Amino acid sequence: MALSRAQGILDELKALFGPRALLSRPEREVYRYDAIREGATPLAVVLPESTAEVQALVRLSRRYRVPLVPRGAGSGLSGGAVPLGEALVVAFTRMDRLKVDPHTQTAWAEPGVTTARVSEAARPFGLFYPPDPASYRTSTLGGNLAENAGGPLCFKYGVTGDYVLELEWVDALGEVQRLGRDAYDLPGLLIGSEGTLGLIAGARLRLLPLPRHRATLMALFPGVEALAEAVSRAIALGAVPARLEFMDRSAVSAVEDYLGVGLPRDRALLLAETDGDDRELVEEELSLVERTALELGAEVRRARDEGEAEALWRARRAVSPALGRLRPKRLNEDIAVPRSALPRVVREIEALGRAYGLLVVQFGHIGDGNLHPNILFDPLRESEERAWELAHEIARVALRHGGVLSGEHGIGLMKRPFLEEALDPGTLTALRALKEALDPEGLLNPGKVLP
Numbered sequence: 001m002a003l004s005r006a007q008g009i010l011d012e013l014k015a016l017f018g019p020r021a022l023l024s025r026p027e028r029e030v031y032r033y034d035a036i037r038e039g040a041t042p043l044a045v046v047l048p049e050s051t052a053e054v055q056a057l058v059r060l061s062r063r064y065r066v067p068l069v070p071r072g073a074g075s076g077l078s079g080g081a082v083p084l085g086e087a088l089v090v091a092f093t094r095m096d097r098l099k100v101d102p103h104t105q106t107a108w109a110e111p112g113v114t115t116a117r118v119s120e121a122a123r124p125f126g127l128f129y130p131p132d133p134a135s136y137r138t139s140t141l142g143g144n145l146a147e148n149a150g151g152p153l154c155f156k157y158g159v160t161g162d163y164v165l166e167l168e169w170v171d172a173l174g175e176v177q178r179l180g181r182d183a184y185d186l187p188g189l190l191i192g193s194e195g196t197l198g199l200i201a202g203a204r205l206r207l208l209p210l211p212r213h214r215a216t217l218m219a220l221f222p223g224v225e226a227l228a229e230a231v232s233r234a235i236a237l238g239a240v241p242a243r244l245e246f247m248d249r250s251a252v253s254a255v256e257d258y259l260g261v262g263l264p265r266d267r268a269l270l271l272a273e274t275d276g277d278d279r280e281l282v283e284e285e286l287s288l289v290e291r292t293a294l295e296l297g298a299e300v301r302r303a304r305d306e307g308e309a310e311a312l313w314r315a316r317r318a319v320s321p322a323l324g325r326l327r328p329k330r331l332n333e334d335i336a337v338p339r340s341a342l343p344r345v346v347r348e349i350e351a352l353g354r355a356y357g358l359l360v361v362q363f364g365h366i367g368d369g370n371l372h373p374n375i376l377f378d379p380l381r382e383s384e385e386r387a388w389e390l391a392h393e394i395a396r397v398a399l400r401h402g403g404v405l406s407g408e409h410g411i412g413l414m415k416r417p418f419l420e421e422a423l424d425p426g427t428l429t430a431l432r433a434l435k436e437a438l439d440p441e442g443l444l445n446p447g448k449v450l451p
């Protein structure tokens, strides 16, 4: 980009937004990264405070033909928020107005609101917002909507898109769209589109009454295969736990190193939680999980109270920081497979890790068949290229077993090279036509999702 043109863009941004909305050079460096990938330093980082400012930005981007990269908290795990080449990052963190309406059991939220804030604001009214990515304290609704994020509760309650009643976004022409989902479900197209079809500026979200009772157990299995089999059997018997999370032996051992709470390092761990308003039903449903776990050789511990349950969930939330201590780098894979295929998939991924000589740790939302095999490596001793090859092999395992490339983290940059293997040519052509129709100049988050 010629210097004078770049200067022209910066001058115009300053005139439009004032210095408060633009970041200085060293601060801009941070915006090269999300939680997994590094990109280029953005030409500018703009922090709009209103939908009108987002519109102004889109119009400027069209005039100068400079791409826009939307960004929430940068906690994404597929490289979606990192700029490629010269681009303007649109950081939504200052658009963080939130209003809960207890009468309609809804909330209106701007994209920069953090996920946790929605449930915290709803709780005094006896309500909650179910989508709960493990990053919920930092991730934003804009990022959650753009990735259609899930979380432990999604087995029973569904993912982010299931809670959207109405969506507001700024399209590629700079026009504001505010639509419900009754006729053509255009909001449904934007949800999960990873910033490539429009800039999300707000959403009306459905809230649910807080369940009155919860019951939690931890089951310790000799291996992940037996654990996956127990989960499949319990669900086949009709159990619909709110949360079903698993950690393999390496994950358990890493958490034990980190927290020192007495977890047995040679066991795979399942955490199950049931909830509802009828205490007996809640306990009965948990008993289904308990029975199948015992049948498959697990040792089961039920939490006696909220405090014990919280301690168990703390162990699950500690997986990410605990793994960070094992090796300096990791690739956080994210696949989803039919539940019946889980035992075989887990076994094949373990074997692949051994064949590549790389440490692979598996955990995830096992109720949905959503696994996060993490490839951990030390770039000084181990080849990063081989780690990426292994990631590709893991994606192939998912596809071979009728699964999908991404359970919840999105395609972004990380899975983009695998998309051609995952989709048939007709589907890819349809997706390209859609992108062309909604973003004809290709200025919205270019280089992401579509190969």
Ligand SMILES: Cc1cc2nc3c(=O)[nH]c(=O)nc-3n(C[C@H](O)[C@H](O)[C@H](O)COP(=O)(O)OP(=O)(O)OC[C@H]3O[C@@H](n4cnc5c(N)ncnc54)[C@H](O)[C@@H]3O)c2cc1C
Binding pocket: 034, 035, 069, 070, 071, 072, 073, 074, 075, 076, 077, 079, 080, 081, 092, 111, 132, 133, 134, 135, 138, 139, 140, 141, 142, 143, 144, 145, 146, 147, 148, 149, 150, 151, 152, 194, 195, 196, 198, 199, 200, 201, 320, 408, 409, 412, 445
């Ligand atoms: C420790 C850890 C745990 C995690 N656990 C989970 C989990 O359990 N479940 C899960 O689903 N994910 C999880 N994630 C991944 C990540 O937190 C989610 O994808 C989250 O939705 C990203 O939100 P963000 O605000 O950080 O978005 P960013 O990373 O900033 O952006 C993500 C994508 O959204 C786009 N985007 C952001 N804002 C907008 C907007 N307003 N309009 C249009 N596009 C936009 C960006 O361009 C990018 O493509 C985890 C990440 C970490 C680091």
